[in-house]
Amino acid sequence: MTATMTPPNAPTPAEPPEWMLRRSVSAGRRVRNGLATMWMLLSVLAAMVPLVFVFGYVVQKGAHVISRAWFTKDLPIVDQFPGGGMKAAIIGTLVITLWATLMAVPLGVGAAIYLNEYGRHGRLARIIRFMADVMTGVPSIVMGLFVFAIFTLKYGLIGFGGSLALGALMLPIVIRSSEEMLRLVPDDLRHASDALGARRWHTVLRVILPAALPGIVSGSMLAVARAAGETAPLLFTIGAARNTNTNVFRGPNTALPLQIFNNATRPFDAAIARAWGSALTLVVIVFVFTVIARIVSARFSVRR
Amino acid sequence: MTSLTASERDAGRNLQGNGNAGDVWADRIFRGATLVAGLTVLAVLALIAYSTTKEAWPAFHHAGLSFVTSSRWDPAHNKFGALAFVYGTLVTSLIAIVIAVPVSVGIALFTTEVASPRLRRPIVYVIDLLAAIPSVVYGLWGVFVFAAWAQPKYQTVAGWVKHIPVLNTIFGGSATGRSFMTAGIILSFMVTPIITALTRETFATVAQDDKNAAIAMGATRWEMIRVTVLPRVRGGMVAAVMLGLGRAMGETIAVALVIGSSHQITTHLFSSGDSMAAVIANEFGEAQGDHRAALIGLGVLLFVITILVNMAARLVLRMTSRDNMGSRA
Known part of the structure; x- marks a missing residue:
């Protein structure tokens, strides 16, 4: 497995480094090199182990819960009853995340435009950039408490509170990834547009944004994927509905991550099965977003 | 990084004299809007600190250093x-x-x-x-x-x-x-x-x-x-x-x-x-x-x-x- 065992004449993807062919490299040095290579290889394998096991169990334990009713029926009246479906939570997750996206993406892209097209290396832009980086580190539960303090205490438990908390989590991610994409747009395009006498806002909207769009879309979708899987910001902001509620501005709501957390802490088989089913559904949703983001960025990016 | 600064480019455009007043305003409004978007980061962070501390104050006050x-x-x-x-x-x-x-x-x-x-x-x-x-x-x-x-x-x-x-x-x-x-x-x-x-x-x-x-x-x-x-x-x-x-x-x-x-x-x-x-x-x-x-x-x-x-x-x-x-x- 280790590179040192490769015979010199074997067809290797890269040509073998010169030291491997020399007899003068002492056994001790070869062993140390082999151990180091082994460590790196084992690290990669070690990271795969949890991935395989988590996936395996989620699919195995979640799949048999999921049927047609899973997507068409609301939750049963009490958790210990079997039957019912997860429609309320699936719809809840989608609408709450949608509203979060509607807030975070325009704001985030706007901020990125300021940072890359106007502020650049100015003092204010540097502060905003730094704080956006720092904001990505704010724990999601703190976002939940924040929304509880400024919104839920006044307006009650509604889906929009969850959207606010998720939006606040997404905002810095969207800003930093969008700015990265705007920076990849060559300055030649800006100069060309300037030379034609276009105003700055015109240049940004008609030339720069279209050029950076695939990257911005893919970065935003990764932020959506991250937000859709968050539980902590929803714990004390959206309430606990059992029926589908598509209106985030009225009445309590529910979401898949919440259903996983709540059902996992109940001592009933039906509830635990429901938790695994919700986990499978959530993982599929998150992965669809992640994969689409990857495809968009791989298919449309010219400069990478 | 060798590009002109924003103000230099704007200066060039103003000399061209082909932008009407509406255009100038559109540019200012656009810039202002993106700036506001950028400032939300600072606002949200400040608001997190303020609002959570305010709600937690009774506990801090009551428990003190303990x-x-x-x-x-x-x-x-x-x-x-x-x-x-x-x-x-x-x-x-x-x-x-x-x-x-x-x-x-x-x-x-x-x-x-x-x-x-x-x-x-x-x-x-x-x-x-x-x-x-x-x-x-x-x-x-x-x-x-x-x-x-x-x-x-x-x-x-x-x-x-x-x-x-x-x-x-x-x-x-x-x-x-x-x-x-x-x-x-x-x-x-x-x-x-x-x-x-x-x-x-x-x-x-x-x-x-x-x-x-x-x-x-x-x-x-x-x-x-x-x-x-x-x-x-x-x-x-x-x-x-x-x-x-x-x-x-x-x-x-x-x-x-x-x-x-x-x-x-x-x-x-x-x-x-x-x-x-x-x-x-x-x-x-x-x-x-x-x-x-x-x-x-x-x-x-x-x-x-x-x-x-x-x-x-x-x-x-x-x-x-x-x-x-x-x-x-």
Whole structure:
């Protein structure tokens, strides 16, 4: 497995480094090199182990819960009853995340435009950039408490509170990834547009944004994927509905991550099965977003 | 970076004299709107600090310094000492870091120095998938699969070290599946992708010339890594570890499910405990009055700690990347 065992004449993807062919490299040095290579290889394998096991169990334990009713029926009246479906939570997750996206993406892209097209290396832009980086580190539960303090205490438990908390989590991610994409747009395009006498806002909207769009879309979708899987910001902001509620501005709501957390802490088989089913559904949703983001960025990016 | 500054370009346009007044205003409004969008970051951060502190104030006022020096958390008697939770947060994050750092550095080295470009991409994707799994799914798996599997292993280890000093204070005692150790291990899965991505980025900044020079001198690959890569990336690695630590400390749901929720400070890592974020998640639902204020206070504490760790990490990152640029010029 280790590179040192490769015979010199074997067809290797890269040509073998010169030291491997020399007899003068002492056994001790070869062993140390082999151990180091082994460590790196084992690290990669070690990271795969949890991935395989988590996936395996989620699919195995979640799949048999999921049927047609899973997507068409609301939750049963009490958790210990079997039957019912997860429609309320699936719809809840989608609408709450949608509203979060509607807030975070325009704001985030706007901020990125300021940072890359106007502020650049100015003092204010540097502060905003730094704080956006720092904001990505704010724990999601703190976002939940924040929304509880400024919104839920006044307006009650509604889906929009969850959207606010998720939006606040997404905002810095969207800003930093969008700015990265705007920076990849060559300055030649800006100069060309300037030379034609276009105003700055015109240049940004008609030339720069279209050029950076695939990257911005893919970065935003990764932020959506991250937000859709968050539980902590929803714990004390959206309430606990059992029926589908598509209106985030009225009445309590529910979401898949919440259903996983709540059902996992109940001592009933039906509830635990429901938790695994919700986990499978959530993982599929998150992965669809992640994969689409990857495809968009791989298919449309010219400069990478 | 050689482009004209915004004001220079605007000056040029104004001299052209072909923009009508409406256009000038459109530009100003657009710029103003993007600036407002940028300022929301600062506004939200300030608002988080203000609003949570305000809600937590009764608890801070009531408990004073004992909020962080006492470990007596007794909502029924209005006693709120968070020390046990601070301890749990630190212990679980440290376990996570101790496990995740060697693995992350190994992966980063493998992808930058060993793997062929064709192998590199899939590995990077798979490591990123590890970050895409939601925290609550890790928690669900952790409590029903991992904790059940690990409990007898913990008990075996606890039996081995029963009479060995030092080790028996860490791995001894009663061993349970829902414990600091389980929480730390689950957290290590979650921080590995972050630390890997950041260390890989810093490894990639090491000049190929330096590596070639080391190989030309007859170094093995490991010797080349040791003399050219590792000394150059110390700052980046420190920052990566700190960002991973910040993430681990704020992780809530997975920890809430697997840590076992018991208010105690113990050196036994196989015992159950609690963390700041986990307590908030588990108790907030039923909390009223001072209890709720105290839980929000825990959030304020967590916010301050993670913000400081993140700021420090970003500053280190910024300083080291500047150093590297300087040496390459």
